[in-house]
Amino acid sequence: MTDLLPGLIATSGGYFLATSEAELLDYEQSLIGREDAIKQVRLAIARQRRILYNDANRPEENKPEIF
Numbered sequence: 001m002t003d004l005l006p007g008l009i010a011t012s013g014g015y016f017l018a019t020s021e022a023e024l025l026d027y028e029q030s031l032i033g034r035e036d037a038i039k040q041v042r043l044a045i046a047r048q049r050r051i052l053y054n055d056a057n058r059p060e061e062n063k064p065e066i067f
């Protein structure tokens with residue numbers, strides 16, 4: 001990040017410059033929520049990978065079900 005355009009906010013409708021601190025705070029909170037959601041997906045994928053592939057040599061009848 002270069003801080004070339006301070007206050008730049010990206011939305012699904014495009015980019016704009018925040019005109020208040022409140023706008024930047026709202027955007028920051030939105031980003032935190034997105035970070036948390038992405039982390040939860042990453043952790044779930046890692047867990048599923050371990051379930052599916054760490055037991056690759058185990059007989060099918062002894063493998064845990066994930067669904």
